[in-house]
Amino acid sequence: MDVDANAVGAPAKRAMTVIRVCLGVVIAGLVISGVTAFPLREELTLGSELLRSIGAASWLPGLAGWVDRVADALAATGEQYPFLAYGTDWLAFAHLLIAVAFVGPFRDPVRNIWVTQWGLIACAGIVPLALIAGTVRGLPLGWQLIDISFGLLAAIPLTIALVLTRRLERQRLPVISGVHEVSGSET
Template identity: 50%
Template sequence: MSKAALLRRYHLVLGLFIIGLILSGLTAFPLLHELRLMASWLGIQHHAEYASHGGLSFWIGYVWHGLEVTQAQFPFVAYGTDWLAFGHIMIAVFFIAGPWRDPLPNAWVLKVGLFACAAVAPLALICGAVRCIPLYWRLVDCSFGLFGALPLLYCLHLVRQMSAGTSRNS
């Protein structure tokens, strides 16, 4: 495969990863609205009625109730998720400024991203247990690390191929 074709494929995959980071960040801003919507899909009409549900419906209703109460009494707590959103978007900027623009010398950013993806699982499993997050939800959180690692691994593979092609042409 030509270097141009490798670069196109690399940009496509890294672009999807960057878009995923940005979207993950943006969804941290309207949490309460998202929970209201998800609760209505699950048939929960009011946040205080979460206890009459089971499984995922209970969990979504419980989280919705917690956010409604927190928003009403302590709206500043949501500032933490605003910073979470900001962090995701800024991490995306690092991928744009480094590996997107110049893949070979910035492959280290992909490796740091892989480390961050691997760190998602212990964080979710340990901190989630401390915060009483149900195991099934912690596993959903772990999946973000796994699904984030896949495009980064593929991009590293493409970088190695581009690097091998460059050294052969030298």
């Protein structure tokens, strides 16, 4: 297929840049949440100590109390049942694998549009999961809302990426190795 050099143009290049920035934000968020899920016990202990050292119990008693409770639970289970942390290790690993899935649309958003759509479905699924499982497991509503916010925040760059990807798709431009290139024929 012959493609006019002007067909790729600045708008398509800008769209690719914005798509990649949006997907990069999602990938970074997943990697950070994955990596930080490995040392939960240490993080919650540190968070509890930090909240106590700044006197947060007096102005955020619910938060400080909840963090203390979770830190104590992780310490107790870590001492008596260390194998339970293996479940959060798998959670962390899953976050890292999900991040890798977004490399496909980062390289070629049109061909891998389904990953972006799947990401938005996952973001929507966070809401009922947090509300139902959070309530069943006795999590405070505020904590459930924090969990929901991750899905809502990730949906913003994913929606932008999806809209721009659909624009690129309508232009039917060839994408070679994830970068728009103009050649005399389709390879």
